[in-house]
Every structure is written in C-alpha cells, then in structure tokens.
Amino acid sequence: MTATSPVDADRRFVFHPFSNAYRHEREGATAMVVRGRGTRLEDADGRQYLDAMAGLWCVNVGYGREEIADALHRQALELSYFHGFSSMATAPPALLAEQIIARAGGSMTKVFYGNSGSDANDTQLKIVASYNNRRGRPEKKKVISRDRGYHGVTIASASLTGLPAMHAEFDLPLPQIRHVSAPYRLWNAEPGEDDRAFSARLADELDAMIRAEGPETVAAFIAEPVQGAGGVIVPPEGYFEAIQRVLREHDVLLIADEVISGFGRLGHWFGSHRFGLEPDLITIAKGVTSAYVPLSGTIVSERVWKVLADGPEGVFQHGYTYSAHPLGAAAALANLRLVEEEGLIERAERQGETLRALLRDAFADHPLVGEVRGAGLMAAVEFVAERDPAVRFDPALQVAPRIVRASLDRGIITRALPAADTISFSPPFVVTDDELADMVAGTRAALDQVA
C-alpha cells in the first residue's frame, strides 16, 4: 500500500537522524517544511516560522538565494559530475580551493574535499596517521579532543565528539581518543578564578595528559574555536594561546574544526582568525555552501603537506565518490560571492551584537538563567535550577527542550542543547533587526509559559 501523504510516508518509511524511533513511528513529523526565503520557512499547512538556527548552524546566506540555485542549474547542465580519483579534474573545485586557501591564510596550502563535517574529520585522522607513519613515528596516533566538543557522528568523529550520550549506544570512543575539560566558565572555572588563570589551568591539564600518555604517542588535538552543539562555549581569554604553547612543546598537531565557524559566523572568514589559532589542519563544511548542497573539506598546512608529498611512492589511499563534486563547488563559489558582495561577515558580527544585547535584556535577570553567552552570530541562554550558587536542573526536568517546543508553537525555531540545558541561536547572516527582536520576544514568552 502506498502512503496517503508525505507525512504518512515520512512516518512509515524514513528513519530520522537523532530521533526516537518509537515515537516517530507512532506520531510522525510535526510539520513538513516546504519553502524557505531569507530567515523564514513555511510548512505544508501554510504556517510560517522564523529559523533562529539557520537549519543546523549552516544556511548562512539565507534560504531561497537565486544566485546559488542558478549556479547549480548551470553546472548540472554543463557537467553534473566527474571524479578526481585519477589525474583528471574539474574546474569548480579547483577554483574554490584557490579561494579557500586565500581566505584561510597562514600556511594553509591544499584542500581535500568531502561531503560532511563528519567524514572530513575522519579524513583528518587519516591525514594525521599518514603524516606520522611517513615521518617514521607509527606510535604517535592518539588524538585529544574536549568534553562537549562536537565533531560528527561517524565511528571516528563520534569518538572525537565529547558528548557521552553519543558514545554509550555504540561502544565508543575508539581507544586512541582522549578528552580533556571544556573551557566552560560557568561550570568548570573555580570560584574567583579569572579567565587567564582558568585558561592556564586547562592548558596544564592538557600538558599533564600528554605527559601521562607519553608525548611520543600523541598526534593531534582537535577543537572548535567556539564549541557549538556542546553549548556555545566561548573560550576564555588566553585559552588558545596557552593550549598552543603546550601543543608546540610536544609536537602535537592542531586541528581546528571550523564546520560551524568557517566562512563568517564568528565575524571573520575563519574562527581561528578571531581567537588566534594557528592550526595545522582545518575542517570545513556547512557554511562553505550555506548547506545548499553537501560539501566539506580538510584544509592542509604546508607543514603536513610537505610530509605527505615527500617522495614519489605511496598513494594516499582515501577519497569519496563525491570528493570535489562540481555541483558542491559551484554552489560554494556562488555562496562565497554572496558573502563577499553583500558584506555578510561584517553583518554577522553586527547582528550577533544586536542578538546578544536583546538576549541579555530579555533573559539575564531571570532567576532560572545561569548565563547568556555567545560570539559572532552564535548565542546561547543556559538555564539553572538555582543561580547562586549555581545548581543544575535535574536532567529529566530540563527547561531548554520545553522552551524550544513552546517557541515552535509561536513559529520560532531554536534548538535545545541538552548537554548544557541551553537554547541556542545561530540565525542566517541576513537576519533583520526585527526578526531578531521577534525571535527573542518569542523565546522569552515561551520561558514564561513553561517555567
């Protein structure tokens, strides 16, 4: 029997990511999203939504951009696909790589393309392994990540992710992965500890872990410039400076996971530029195409490339059918042109300041709000059971998921980050002042409704 409607087909035949299978099969989707323009979405019943999350932190230039649709149309007609596994290549990924390298700056020199942030982080681990094998250091393979880091969902990238809920079901993490504390002021800083002292303590923790493991066994450290899905955790002053001192001392590579922060969300082309990171490897996805089509990449520095390219023998035995997909690259080129021509990076910073000011005015004094935080156009409000001294909510009684549901009833899409009882905001860069005001007013009203 065929399904009676898209909602019915979805309920019966689609296995949704990050969903409760039991509930989805019984209740189905709450809405079929059918149209998007700018920051606004519409569902099949004609209901309107303001998307305060740009999908999943990714539709940076907004929905419905004709320039990207046109570029995809033209490229699909001209050359829909050819791969790069051989000596042949296609033009869009080549031109895109040139632009990415120019914007990444530092010593970045090559782009390896993938499809998602997760597979790009898997690629990072293979690059790191190959780098140390080729240097005659086969024992140097461990990778250190951070609690609350989000790096994806494949076996390797989920292992890097520092959210225990994503490990338990799948017997992860892999044995070569370690985690250190997040730079999470609200819960991890000692009373009275200032930013610099907190940063120094976290760097000491990393140093102690590397020494305990043996520096000769530790290959890389991976970090998002601002931790996104783990709670929008902004590094304290001096954090990356102190961390990088430790990494250099022990010959440990730095991988910057810029899947969210790359291409403008933190008010710079790369979040690394904002926080003074000098990575050896950078992961990109989401904002490179504003999610019009999937495309990701790992950007490789000269230091790493020199080793991989040393000697004619030894093929890098890795690549995806869709690595360097010409449609993805065509969308990315059109997307980056929009970002540049419309001054969207400066706009992201400006709108981020407006958003944080609105959030502080609306939320900061509420007795259940532990913190309003953010950087660039990423922001979060974290809820606490008691404020002073801070006490967490019972995980079963979290406030954020209830606010997100009540906000959705008001046509506002935010996201609960349950690891921190936090609601997050990461709207498209084109969001207007009025839309920001509506998002904040709607979520504040939702808080009054549920707590």
Ligand code: PLP
């Ligand atoms: N890295 C970061 C920082 C992310 O935020 C995400 C996704 O949210 C990923 C990696 C994984 O990307 P994807 O979902 O495209 O596999």
